[in-house]
Amino acid sequence: MPVEEFVAGWISGETFFFLLSHHPQWWITSWGRLASSAWREGPHSLHLLVTTGALGLVLGHPFDTVKVRLQTQNTYRGIVDCMVKTYRHESLLGFFKGMSFPIASIAVVNSVLFGVYSNTLLVLTATSHQERRAQPPSYTHVFIAGCTGGFLQAYCLAPFDLIKVRLQNQTEPRAQPGSPPPQYRGPVHCAASIFQEEGPRGLFRGAWALTLRDTPTLGIYFATYEWLCRQSTPDGQNPSSATVLVAGGFAGITSWVTATPLDVIKSRMQMAGLKQREYQGMLDCMVSSARQEGLGVFFRGLTINSARAFPVNAVTFLSYEYLLHSWG
Numbered sequence: 001m002p003v004e005e006f007v008a009g010w011i012s013g014e015t016f017f018f019l020l021s022h023h024p025q026w027w028i029t030s031w032g033r034l035a036s037s038a039w040r041e042g043p044h045s046l047h048l049l050v051t052t053g054a055l056g057l058v059l060g061h062p063f064d065t066v067k068v069r070l071q072t073q074n075t076y077r078g079i080v081d082c083m084v085k086t087y088r089h090e091s092l093l094g095f096f097k098g099m100s101f102p103i104a105s106i107a108v109v110n111s112v113l114f115g116v117y118s119n120t121l122l123v124l125t126a127t128s129h130q131e132r133r134a135q136p137p138s139y140t141h142v143f144i145a146g147c148t149g150g151f152l153q154a155y156c157l158a159p160f161d162l163i164k165v166r167l168q169n170q171t172e173p174r175a176q177p178g179s180p181p182p183q184y185r186g187p188v189h190c191a192a193s194i195f196q197e198e199g200p201r202g203l204f205r206g207a208w209a210l211t212l213r214d215t216p217t218l219g220i221y222f223a224t225y226e227w228l229c230r231q232s233t234p235d236g237q238n239p240s241s242a243t244v245l246v247a248g249g250f251a252g253i254t255s256w257v258t259a260t261p262l263d264v265i266k267s268r269m270q271m272a273g274l275k276q277r278e279y280q281g282m283l284d285c286m287v288s289s290a291r292q293e294g295l296g297v298f299f300r301g302l303t304i305n306s307a308r309a310f311p312v313n314a315v316t317f318l319s320y321e322y323l324l325h326s327w328g
């Protein structure tokens with residue numbers, strides 16, 4: 001099993017926005033050279049990539065917080081209203097609630113996703129990453145491998161995602177003397193409280209909706225990426241950095257557009273019993289949400305999530321591809 005697929009997934013999971021936050025001209029042209037020279041230069045520069053990559057998640061997190069709040073709370077009239085209210089009541093810090101667990105888990109989650117995807121393709125097509133440009137896999141194989149990666153990553157992601165969503169939904173301002181403290185004091189307290197109150201299964205609340213969200217949409221994610229790369233690359237050649245960025249960005253948007261209805265249900269199931277009413281199950285959540293708020297409820301957070309998905313996934317694919325090429 002090619003271990004480098006997991007390592008590339010790990011590192012690309014940590015490099016979101018790294019170059020966006022430094023020199024925008026670099027990430028279009030020479031991210032590959034930078035990543036491969038970082039690898040050759042050894043652990044020190046890789047460490048630099050990993051730590052600065054965390055900055056990417058920090059920059060993307062405010063968009064995610066607005067998305068989660070729009071999906072689970074009915075107090076906002078739209079993106080701007082949510083931003084203004086969050087800023088007024090909670091200051092800039094409000095946008096960064098629940099960020100530490102995603103930072104801690106992104107490397108694990110992405111290495112499972114990209115590693116399982118790539119190894120499933122290896123099993124299905126008997127071609128390694130290096131051979132795949134000369135002998136491209138069929139879209140059916142790409143789709144199946146993506147679904148398999150999505151299915152397995154969902155289980156790694158579920159507890160981290162639950163804690164993120166619970167913390168993002170705490171709208172209390174920073175603790176003032178005399179004011180009631182928020183329900184959760186931080187991610188560890190949140191995890192411990194859920195564990196104590198509901199047992200280990202409680203940490204997997206919403207996991208079914210998450211699995212149903214990620215299994216087909218990650219198939220779509222990888223198939224879109226492959227299709228866009230092949231459209232703009234001569235046969236047998238590797239796609240250019242610009243192609244990888246654009247294909248990765250659009251793959252992110254396409255998969256999130258298709259994932260949004262179940263993303264809304266997943267977030268609501270994760271909040272059930274707290275700010276939301278309890279649901280009998282996923283179907284009950286879907287039906288009662290649609291009855292009370294109309295079909296538009298299934299597209300809440302779509303715009304802001306698409307804006308976030310393009311840069312995040314463009315850079316993820318670029319770093320993943322180039323790390324693999326620089327080793328191969």
Ligand SMILES: CN(C)C(=N)NCCC[C@H](N)C(=O)O
Pocket residue numbers: 213214217218221252255256259309312313
């Ligand atoms: C539609 N889905 C679930 C995905 N495309 N997931 C894979 C990309 C996840 C990336 N860290 C992001 O947050 O966009």
